[in-house]
Structures are given as structure tokens and as C-alpha cells.
Amino acid sequence: MVMEYEVVIGLEVHVELMTKSKLFCACPNRFTTEANSHTCEVCLGFPGALPLLNREAVQKALTASLALNCEIALHSYFDRKNYFYPDIPKGYQISQYFIPLGSSGFLEIEDDSGAPKKIRIGRVHLEEDAGKLVHGGAGDSAVDYNRAGVPLIEIVSEPDLRSPGESRRYLEQLKSILQYAEVSDCKMEEGSLRCDANVSLRPKGSTVFGNKVELKNMNSFKAVEKALEYEIERQAQILRRGETVIPQTRRWDEDKQVTIAMRDKYQATDYRCFPDPELAPIELTAGEVEAARRALPEFPAQRKSRYMAEYGLPAYDAGVLTATRGMAEYFEACLKLYDDPKSLSNWIMGDFSAHLNAAGLEPQEAPLTPAYMAALLQMIDKQLISGKIAKEVMAKVFATGKSPREIVEGEGLLQITDQSELEKLVDEVIAANPDSVQSYRSGKTKALGFLVGQVMQATKGKANPQLVNKLLAEKLK
Ligand SMILES: [Zn+2]
Structure with a gap:
């Protein structure tokens, strides 16, 4: 990466809103593979059809x-x-166009050194999708109008981003906040979050912006980062040769991992914008804005700090558990029934997340409900099952939907805590492994672990390991 230039990046993000119907008609706002099935006179633009604003979208x-810390315009309207x-x-x-619903907001991210940094958000406005x-x-080309009229918000950042990494973190943070606020599912691969990037370079210390290039067609956060890296290097080479970057x-191009010119921008396109005469303005009261502000959820950054302070969790755990609202709510639901946060966190980040990923499920869809998770962990604490058996039980809950207790009782997985039963097995293992017994008695304490393992194997993991340890140590004295 070039050091003699400063990188200037601004992002324009379009997000589809999760509403029941489209922005100006009653057509469903839902994905379907049947082209043009969610259309009507309004979203097909028939002459004389009148739009009616969807309040849920507002x-x-x-x-x-x-959620993006914007000032709200109590009076705004739509333009053509x-x-x-x-x-x-x-x-x-x-x-x-003329008055956005939200303006002068900001989003806090970490810069490349890990220090907190505010990225200003110029505007958030409401519009219809094409x-x-x-x-x-x-x-040949065909048009599918199912998406026409779907409500979008456009979120425009100020040119405050200084690297591809900062840009990626901005997008991750934005996605997380909008998902928490249940505004959008923000699935970039399905097009419900789309991002264009403006990027330019200028000599370090300069206050004048260089010629900017707009980047399109990036389908993942990784692609945004890669495209910016490529483009920064391309522009730096042009500038080093003493040439000018063409706006x-x-x-x-994801396959070739390069940016390709689509069209030159010698002047801004004139869209001849004017207020739409068919739509009433959007009027909000200060009371409505306050009510919406109070209804905002606790966002990931606040929640992470609270998990660290209130539950004593390490920063890593708190970050993983609060990354999505679904995961945080699952964790908190479990915690109401089982109050060992760290043990719970270990199981959620480990086996539980692995099963979720394998099955492609959200935490709330998991067959292992918070009640089942609590029941399972309580069985470990009461030494009814070992941690190893608990892993098997969890896998079976995911596979069958049965409760942990049903599985443990049905399959005879209860831990063997009957001392006389275990003593018999311990005697057998001692008799069968004279070499290990010999080396343990000669001071190689490691040999005990091997003998414990043999007893555990003989019981298919059902023996209580502490008890086996104790019995073996006594008998080998
Ligand atoms: Zn329609």
C-alpha cells in the first residue's frame, strides 16, 4: 500500500426494509422466484394509478x-x-432528494489501530427500489418488476473512511445495527444490502479532494474491501506517473479481481428532480420521534460492555454472543434458567454454534431451546452425565428434537456413580495393564491418566471421572 497518498472513501448503502407490503401499494414485499407475480397498476406505473404511502416503511x-444517530426532519416529502x-x-x-428523513448522524467504528472513530452519516432517505x-x-433481456416499489433506505456516509479495512468495519457495524433494530435482514448475497463506494487519493496533508471513482457490483463485504484495495493501487500508479485519474x-469483476471502467463522469447527471405532486408530505410529531427512540433495542456495543461488566465475561465471549440480536437473546433466555454465564458461553460458542451452522439455523430455530440447554448443563453440574456425554446428547437433540432428559434416560447414558460397580472395573483395568501400574508406582504419574482412560472406555464415557481417579489412586498406593 502507498504511503505518500491519503485514501478518501465514502460509502452509499441501499438497504431493503422488512415491511409486509411495498412502499406505495399493497403488493407483498417478499422474495419469490415467479417473475412479475407481485405487481399491480401502481408499481407497474400504469397511467392514473395513484401511490399511497406505507406507514410501516416510514x-x-x-x-x-x-439508530444511526441522525437528526430527524419532522416535515419531509418525496421527489421524482x-x-x-x-x-x-x-x-x-x-x-x-431535497429533504431526507434523517441527516447529520454518525456510526462509531474502530480505525486501523483499534482506536474508536466516528464516521459521519450525511443522510438517510426513503425511496422505492427499481x-x-x-x-x-x-x-435478449426481460424485466422482473417484483422488486419495483420495494421500500429502500439509502445511507450516505461522509468521505471519512481512510482505508479498505475501515470501510469493511463500517459495513459490518451498519449491518449489525440495522439487524438489531429489525429494519432489514441485510443479506448482501440476496441484495437486501447493496453498497457503492466512492474512492479517491490525495497527497498527504492536502485538503482538496482528488478525482473520485465510483465502484459498483460488489456482492460481499470481502469484495468491497478487495475492490477498494485494487482501486487504491490503480489510482496510486496513475498519480505516480504524473497522470490524472479519470472520474x-x-x-x-469478482472472477478477475479487477475494477473495469463502465462509464466516464464528466458532469453530474441531471435528474430534473421535483416534489411528487401525487404524494402527501411525511409529517412526524416530536412525540412520535421520541417514542421510536425509546423503542430502540440495546445495540451490540452497549450489550457487549454490559456482558463484560455484569456477567464477568471476557471481551471475546461478549463480542461473539452479541454479534447478532438472535444470539444475544438466546444467551439471555438461557441465563434466566441457568446462572453460570461462562459455562453457558463456552457451550454456546462451541458445540451449539457448530450445530447451528451445520443446520443453517438461527438460534431461535434451534431444537435445543433455552430450556433444553439449561437442563443439559444442570445434568453436568449434578454429575448425572459427563461433559463428553453432554456433547453427544446435544447432537442428538439437534438430530431428533427430543429433550435431553428423554435422550439420557432412553439411551441409558446416566453416569455410573455406583462405587462397587466402578471398583470392579478398576480392578479389571489394573490387572490388564501391569506395565502402566508398574510405571505409575515408580513415580511416572502420567500413567494414571492412561488407566483412567481405560476405565472410561470400558464404560463408554459413562463413569464419573473424578470417582474413577480417586478409586485408582487409592488402589495403586
Ligand atoms: Zn404493486
């Missing part, structure tokens, strides 16, 4: 703006952004 946009493209049936997009062009193999829009 509420979600308000929640998002507040005019341009002609087949995915936009009316010949204009309804957006908020349809989707589907390009056929024979050079343009470039797309990221």
Missing part, C-alpha cells in the same frame, strides 16, 4: 435514522427523480 426508516431505463416503469423513481433486468443467453464509474 416507521422503519425512522428507526434506522435514529427522472431518468429512463426499462427497470423503472414510470420513467422516474420516487425518492427523497425492477430487475434479467439478461438471457441469446442477447468514472467502474465495476468490480
